[in-house]
Amino acid sequence: MAQRIANHVLSRTPFKPYIFRVDDLLRTVNEKAYEPAMVAIGPYHHGKKILERMEEHKSKYLQQLLQRRNESSVDKYVAKLRALEEEARSCYAEPISLDKDKFVEMMLVDGCFIIEFLRKTKMKELVDEDDPIFQIDRIKNILGRDLILFENQLPLFILVQLFNMTKHSDDHMNDMDIAEIALNFLGRKLPCSKGIQASTRVSIDNFDHLLGLMHHRWSPSFAEMAPNRNVGNQDKLQLIKSTTELERVGIKFRKAVNTSLFDIRFRKKIMKIPSITVNDETECLFRNLIAYEQYHQNFCQNYVTGYATFMNCLIDSAKDVEALRSYGIIENRLADDASVSAMFNKLCSNVAINRRKFCYSHVLEKVNDYRPGFLKKKYAELKYRLRDPLTFLNVKFSVVTIVLAAIQIMDLVNKS
Known part of the structure; x- marks a missing residue:
């Protein structure tokens, strides 16, 4: 030895x-x-x-x-x-x-x-x-x-x-x-x-x-399963919209199981993301791993930086965290969803992103290339809006009002 x-x-x-x-x-x-x-x-x-x-x-x-x-x-x-x-x-x-x-x-x-x-x-x-x-x-x-x-x-x-x-x-x-x-x-x-x-x-x-x-x-658990996944226009990093915005165009989210935290995939309008527990130690751990990648870019794959950047895209507000929680992708052990949003939004502040080592270029391209049809887009938007209790009640009230009006009109027609 x-x-x-x-x-x-x-x-x-x-x-x-x-x-x-x-x-x-x-x-x-x-x-x-x-x-x-x-x-x-x-x-x-x-x-x-x-x-x-x-x-x-x-x-x-x-x-x-x-x-x-x-x-x-x-x-x-x-x-x-x-x-x-x-x-x-x-x-x-x-x-x-x-x-x-x-x-x-x-x-x-x-x-x-x-x-x-x-x-x-x-x-x-x-x-x-x-x-x-x-x-x-x-x-x-x-x-x-x-x-x-x-x-x-x-x-x-x-x-x-x-x-x-x-x-x-x-x-x-x-x-x-x-x-x-x-x-x-x-x-x-x-x-x-x-x-x-x-x-x-x-x-x-x-x-x-x-x-x-x-x-x-x-890192190797992800590296071994995805040696050729970072393909496409690596000189141009086009970020994606937030979770709630993607839901509006019909993209669905699912919790990935039995895989590495970094193994995020997008196929047939479904994005699969492994679950993560966010607690008081999460930010400290991520920041130090990101710092490690920043200072060792010559030999170090930027998996943690890439993951933090990707999650920052998906999370713009507490509503995005709430949505990801509903899918089981985020388990929040902080004070509230706003705290999780603030953490991810600041993780990559002043961080240099090496586009040629960004491990989610393929996912970004597929998401940005997704184009739902007109009817599918409208249906997805309506479905998303109906998740809001107030919107659902308003729609329900409107439907009931229309039905009652139709009944009254039919009744008048029958009497005449």
């Missing part, structure tokens, strides 16, 4: 950073979505006063790890990380002010905290009864959120190195690697887990950090 790690490190392009700070244009739309709430990982948020309380727990986790291994010194870990310090430092796009010793100390403490935390999510016997992180589910969930923030990352090869160095002979997870354990816990945060099998072994060779692992493990 040591040789595998060495090959992994040597195979990277020297001084090619892949851990960035989010730029101001993205950050200003929702700054809190990129900021850790409880734990700082890596140098960008290191030393922040509001995150100091977790530093005590980091040290405690490191001590527990050493005690479990009957070790009293961190010397061997420090020596290993010193050898990787220059490579790890070059992974960050911004200059790091920490000197060599402080940088190595940060990697050791942060890395062992992540490893111990993820181990404890899988091995409950390792959790102390008085551990507040596992006594309150909310704390555990917030830590999981912080671990997948774009700026809050350690290079994955550092985690792999520490994980393999701290395996115990009696550890029943010796046949698992850090990627599997991370996906087992963090993968639950994805809005749709179809296609993500945490038990399936994945190679760490091409992953940069935990957020990158999440992105790459989530």
Whole structure:
């Protein structure tokens, strides 16, 4: 395994950073979505006063790890990380002010905290009864959120190195690697887990950090089933109308089942969209995955950006969210439908859309090419309008009035 790690490190392009700070244009739309709430990982948020309380727990986790291994010194870990310090430092796009010793100390403490935390999510016997992180589910969930923030990352090869160095002979997870354990816990945060099998072994060779692992493990389920679907005029991105506007021309919506969240299809005036649960974590997750795609466009398919753009087309207002809820496509766990609409409308603000990597060009073209006949269009519009209770009552009243008038006229004719 040591040789595998060495090959992994040597195979990277020297001084090619892949851990960035989010730029101001993205950050200003929702700054809190990129900021850790409880734990700082890596140098960008290191030393922040509001995150100091977790530093005590980091040290405690490191001590527990050493005690479990009957070790009293961190010397061997420090020596290993010193050898990787220059490579790890070059992974960050911004200059790091920490000197060599402080940088190595940060990697050791942060890395062992992540490893111990993820181990404890899988091995409950390792959790102390008085551990507040596992006594309150909310704390555990917030830590999981912080671990997948774009700026809050350690290079994955550092985690792999520490994980393999701290395996115990009696550890029943010796046949698992850090990627599997991370996906087992963090993968639950994805809005749709179809296609993500945490038990399936994945190679760490091409992953940069935990957020990158999440992105790459989530995306292939769609990529494998649609290698040739992005066809048509890719230089021109013509967006589509909202859900309620499309309903007016006769397009129907259905919930797609047993498929990836990204697998949106349109055929014979029916659009099939997988369901998504929108909760308090959804915006943060999407924003950080979109930021990842924005900064890695040379090798990264923009599935999340494309999905967010497509849903933004379909959702212009709370009425569109209400319609998608009625089809089972959106499960809303926010305050109201207006909150969901606002979230999707702002997700791609200041985001660059790579048209050649936009994975729904084929769907957009088919929808825009759909032309219902005159009668079908009028019928669809009437059917849509009748969904409004007031319109339905007005139509019903009008029909009753016409029927009554007809009866009166017939009665007068008969009497005459």
